[in-house]
Amino acid sequence: MRIVIAEDDALLREGLALLLRAESLDVVATAADAGGFLDAIDAHKPDVAIVDVRMPPTHTDEGIVAAVEARRRQPGLAVLVLSAYVEQAFATELLAHGSSGLGYLLKERVGRVQEFLSALHRVADGGTAIDPDVVAQLLVRTRPDVQLDRLSPRERDVLALMAEGLGNAAIAERLFVTDGAVHKHIRSIFAKLELAPTDRADRRVTAVLHYLEDSDRRA
């Protein structure tokens, strides 16, 4: 897997590269700003880009803008965006054109190497990785949602993991249940939320995220 890293903080950039190289992943280039990052994408045609949201000069959302531009230049490029704090607007902006091959994680998740690597692989394989905090923010509602309230606690757990982008097997592993049980929960969730059932993980993420955002707006 060929990786380009864009992160303005030198220590963090080198730390990330060190971590990934130790896992025998191929970090082909690192960049300290959006311009350097796009040059590296053009030059190396990587499989995955890991991008920090806040970069010079304005330290606001350069990373998101650069990620969207990189995907425009190289369709199918998997992008994992790292953020210092959860900002639902960034996630929405990033996922505006589908969620396939996209990830949005808090920076500190990198420290949980096993989970970070599985998220990275998931994104590289065209899946989705949404930070649990983003999902949690979406699930915290200001007003009760009748359809969501119909879900059992177990189904809510499954819904959250599904929104993070996890596949059936990973959900089963996380919740210590069988694949079949997960399958059954998911069918029930889709029925209760009145969503069209689908087995493809990325479509599921989009459907679930849209549902949560819409109902958030309705609330």
Next chain:
Amino acid sequence: MPTGEARADQGTADRWDVLARARATLDALEHLFSGLGTVVLALIALLLVIGTALTCLVGVGLLLVPFTLRGLRAIADRERARLSRWGGPELISPESVPSGPRAAIADRATRRELGWVGAHVTLGLVLSVVGITLPMYVVRNATFPFWWWSLPQDEAASMSMGLWPVRDLYGAIGVGLLSVAWLVIAMVILPGMARLQAWPGRRLLAPDPGTDLALRVAQLTATRAAALDAHASELRRIERSLHDGTQNRIVAVTVLVGAARRALARDPATAEDILGRAQDAAEQALAELRGVVRSILPPVLTDRSLADALTGLATACPVPCRIDADIPIRCAASVEATAYFVAAETLTNIAKHSQARHATVKVRRDDDRLSLQITDDGHGGAEERGGSGLVGIRRRIEAHDGTFMLDSPPGGPTTLTVSLPCGS
């Protein structure tokens, strides 16, 4: 004995009354005396206005109009400041000076100022002269018995104002006693005269009641907005240094610790190196956190003075640095903090980039501004785009409504000049 006590109280009250009256008389004298100063200024303004008006008839005066109007405003402002110092409501100067003769005629404030000039050079002059003459009479009469003999006879005789002939010492002592009468007259009428002299200024130099309030509101809104802005930009600065500095360091620590744990399982030898880096990152995080906390308000600034804080900076600076501070009155804490950080940041820049052998920090307080000048003999060529922290310095100064000037020709020397409103 109740009646005795009451009488004693009465006596004390009278004595205090006399003392208070004496103090009021002295104050009034001071005001009449300083009023004479502005009478002279008003006279100059009057001559200027008349001269300009006359020369306007032949055309050339039109060129003088802006100068005259500015002069008139400056002189009226001086009277405003004088009357404001004396107590009562503060007299605020109108915002703008009218630009031409037509605007001046239309401008109510200018017309009122002209009215004041007229009143002050006539009534004001008479009151000042009489007010200053009265105490002179008191002194002259009181000392008369000591020098009466030196006067020609008929002149000495007139000193009693014709009440009695002054031919001997007794007559002279009689004149001396007249000073008491003069003193009483002075004490009775001087305070009233001073108030009367100030009256035209208080009426005519105050803004119209309507504009007064509008002006106050505008001023307060502007200062309040500036304060809020400064506050917000300060918070933004703190947030940014926490986010992009400290937080990133700590994230790096978790990333490296994560990597080290993986390495322990796979190849323990490499874990040592990674853990070393993690420790470095943690130490950097601590150092940056300390920096952020200090940058919020350095303790030395609140405990001691700006001069002491700057001396501390100079001692810590690797480039030999001289502090030349003359700040007799302290400024607002936020202004001092800004000056301190500008100096700290600039000295760091000098040490890092300039290769200077010597630096000087000069701080002065001129009226309501704090000026700061930092000079080094390094190779110059400093510019804001160099990422040398100059942008941050400018932002901090502008947040306080200050000015910032950088002069750094290639080859040096570099001079940074900053001026901040004191806010106190």
